[in-house]
Amino acid sequence: MGDNLTYEVELNDLVKEYLIFADLEETANHFEKECKNKGKTIPKSPGSNVQESKILIVQDNILTAFEDGSRKVFFELWEEHIPQQIRDSQPLTQKLEFYLQIHFTIFPLKNSVGNPDKADTDERIFHFKKYLETRGATLSQTPEFLPFYALPFVPNPTVHPSFKELFQDSWTPELKMRLKKFLSMNLRAKNIPRLLSLYHQLQQQLVEAERRAAAYMKKYNKMQEDYHNLIGVTAELVDSLEATVNGKMITPEYLQSVCIRLFSNKMGQSLPQTIDFTRPGTASSMLRASIVPVKSKDVPLLPSLDYERLKNDLVYGNDRLKALLLQALRWRLTQSQAGEQRDTVLQAYISNDLLECHRSSQVRNFLFNLFNSKSEVVRQYTARLVNAFASLSDGRLYLSQNTVVLRVLEETLKAEEKDSITRENVLGALQKLSLRRVLQSTMIKDGIMFWLVNVLEDSDSLSDYTLEYSIALFMNLCLRTRGKCAEYASRVLKVLSDLLGHENHEIRPYVNGALYSILAVPSIRDEAKAMGMEEILWCFIKEGSSEMNRQIEFIIKQLNSEEMPDDVDTDEEEEEEDDEDEHEAMEADLDKAEVLKPQPAELSGEKLLTTEYLGIMTNTVKARRKPMPSLHQSFDEPLQRPVTPSTHRTTCTSPSEESKFYSQPSSRPPTRSGSRPTTSGFFSSPASKLYLMPSTVFCYIYRRHDYMTAFSSRPRIPRTPELITSPRKIKSSTIAPQFSQSGPQQTTRPNSAGSSNRSRHSE
Known part of the structure; x- marks a missing residue:
């Protein structure tokens, strides 16, 4: 019930706004009255009344300029308040504008007492000619307007039979009514209510989600089919290898049939039968080529x-x-x-x-x-x-x-x-x-770390994005000697120990990294021991969570270490920038929850x-x-340059080494908010939660041999494929197949394609 009360005022306002939009004023009044009787709040929205007043003022000014014949004032207001898209693309608007131009051109002829002012008349005719040559040219082939192109050249239009209609008493009032109706429709266009916008937005998201789900299901079915085919071919090849060990030879026809089965799904049904798979190196070359990323x-x-x-x-x-x-x-x-x-x-x-x-x-x-x-x-x-x-x-x-x-x-x-x-x-x-060292120093000097600690103390009220980026920024800064937070160590330690048990497990790598870093300072180690940090850390060691256990164990090892901290940051360090091109990815969150929606006929994007x-x-x-x-x-050796988790995996591990960093899903101790299983590690970037979670978190990694071994994890596949910026380059195996006249010989098994064919995680 508490959650409902939190949003009740906003929901009531949404309902009332929609009822007014739908012209259900009586229903809206009853709704507002009943809410008032039951003590439910509906915020007053004076903004709509103010907007209506502004629209009426603009409309009155335009109509006044029309009646006074003030051509310049009229068209300034016209261009300011009527969107260009409407003026340029709607035929009815173009026709109305044509007649308005005629109105201001002949205004002195219809409303002057005596002879009209020649200079004023000539100026109006000049502007009308200019209009006919520019914006009015689009209607030059319309029979309705064709006679009016001669208007500027007729000496006395008042007596010319082609323009008789223009000088009738009813023409100007009728044009004014058309103008008033047009202004009412275009100036008073109602803003789409938030309830309707939310509905349309959710509908679009649903359609997009269903489209993606269908595409992914199609890919999954294809992968499953390929997998079953691969298992079948593999089983036959194993049988053939066993037969070869027993002295039976493999026939070229058999090899040809196996390869055709292997490549038919990959290359489609039109696999050329002329390919000779018995020629040494053909099959292996095609296999390697099949996993090379397609050039964009x-x-x-x-x-x-x-x-x-x-x-x-x-x-x-x-x-x-x-x-x-x-x-x-x-x-x-x-x-x-x-x-x-x-x-x-x-x-x-x-x-x-x-x-x-x-x-x-x-x-x-x-x-x-x-x-x-x-x-x-x-x-x-x-x-x-x-x-x-x-x-x-x-x-x-x-x-x-x-x-x-x-x-x-x-x-x-x-x-x-x-x-x-x-x-x-x-x-x-x-x-x-914070990837750039000079900016790190400035942030630390400006007290950003103190601000982060204040924010993280109330972590339960933060969005996932704010929580994750806050702790990741905190970790980046505290890896610097000047950012160890020794002056308020007790607060920092309490915040980090609380975050260890937070329900958002994606922050664990950054919490662990921050703890490991600040515990390099002896005074902070003493403070941590005094508050029983070791006992707190042992609470998070659970069976079946080997990766997290290793991380906690190395934090405990750091806590009990007697080592002195490294030398303070030097000026030379400030000059060295740690930013690289590899730290690049556009996250989905940049375009999430767009609050600005273009009005009809309004240009955007x-x-x-x-x-x-x-x-x-x-x-x-x-x-x-x-x-x-x-x-x-x-x-x-300690890592000298900043890296993102995905970049670190690419540059610091070979395909054969990656299997060492695989980890099992880890379970964590329950927290006041509950817990959920996840797979994460110090080198894992946060998983991208669609529209909610950050897809990119840049981190420094403080690398030592022990720390590298403990704080590492299996790369995760992002849940939003659009975030993958570029396919990972495949390092093809340099081991070539060996052939001899006596039959196949045992060779070193090449690296698993699975470890090198994973798409590179987008930071």
Whole structure:
């Protein structure tokens, strides 16, 4: 019942809003009255009355300009309040505008006492000619309007028979009624109620989920069929090998038939019968080729944009235009194809300084103003766009060139009191920026760790996204010597020990990593021993959870260690940046729960950009930075560069080694919130919960031989396939099949394709 009461006020407001939208005013009044009698709250929504008043004022101003013959004022209001999409694409609107142009052209002839002012008449005729040559040209082939193209050239239209209708007393009032009806329909277009928006959104999600489920089921059935076929072929090959050991030879015809069965499903039913599988190396080459990722097709680059005009409208435009532009710019980045298309978009943003990051004064005037907008949607969409930038290596480099950007993000993070989408995205951006050492130092100096501890103390009230990114950012920062939190160690230890038992098991790798890191400080070890940390840790060691047990055991080992901490951070460390191209993935959360829905006939997304902001040659293609060569150092050496969990698995493990890092699902002690089984480890990135959980968490890994052995896990397959940015490169085995005239000989078994054919997890 408590949960129902939490949302009761909002639900009542949704119901009332829908009833009013559906013109069920009597029902809405009864609903409001009954709620009042039963003590249930319905918030007052004066916003609709204010909006209605504004619409009436605009309508009155337009009609007044029509009656007064004020052409300039009328068309300024017309263009401001009637969407361009309606003016350009609706035939009825184009016809009405044509007659309105005629009205203002002949206005002095119909309403002047005596001779009309010649200068005024000539000016009106000039504007009408200009209209006929531009916007009015589309109606030049319409018989209804054809005679009016001669109007500017007739000396005295009042007596010309073709224009007799225009000068009748009824023509102007009829046109005014048409205008009034048009304004009522287009100015008073009702906003779609939130209840209806939620319904449409859920319907779309359901359709998309069903489509994905059908596609995945089809893939699953195909995989199952291939698996059964593979098992059958494998069984026959094992029998053949046993027969070979006993001296029986394999015939070429048999090998040919087995290979045809093996490849028929993979290559379709049109497998050429001319392929000679008995030729040495043919079958093995085809097997290796079958698991090589298919090269992506060439993707066209997106059109260039006028970035100066874009930035100007982001500063001086109204809030709705700002939100639509921020959304469209983000979609251009998140929904572009990974590779050259996305790289070109990002480089165009950076080279044209879209976020005005090059100068500190501009940051204050641009990003600061957007983050401090009165519109919550503008603030949220600004945060989403910055988070999208931070998801890419070059984007992080762009944002980090000016520490004022970081300070603006920190101020916004602290100013957002509730766990909002704005705060989630700012937090996500900061977490990704923490890959860069200089920014880590700034965050630590600015007290971000203290803020994180305050937030994590009330972890049960946080969304999964905020919780996971908060603890991941905390871990990144506390891996630095300056971020060990020795001055408030007891609070940090209590928070981390509470998080060990949290129902969200995806945070365990980061909690464990943070604990292991701060326990390197002797004073924190003493504080932990005083609060009985070892006993707390032993409570989390359970049977059947070998991976988590190893992690806990190494934390306990660190707790009881007598080692002194490493040397403090040096200036040389500050100069070394740890960011690499490999830390790149666009998470689904960037585009989740869109609150801005375009109105009918309103431009949005890519259509808005290419219609209103098309530019010339503003795209710049920059060669991607080559990633630093992998440092093939021993596991005994500490890792010198930041890595994401998935990147660390790729660069630090060979296909043959990966099997060592497989783990079984681990069970955890029950918490006050309950518990659920999961598979996670220190090198696992958080699983992507559709629309809810972060798909990317960037972490530092503090690598030592013991720690590497304990804090490692099997790579997880993301639940949202769209997050996989690029297929993992397959390292084909270098072991070639051996042949001899005496028959097959035993060879070293090649690495399992399963360990090298897994798709690379997108951070």
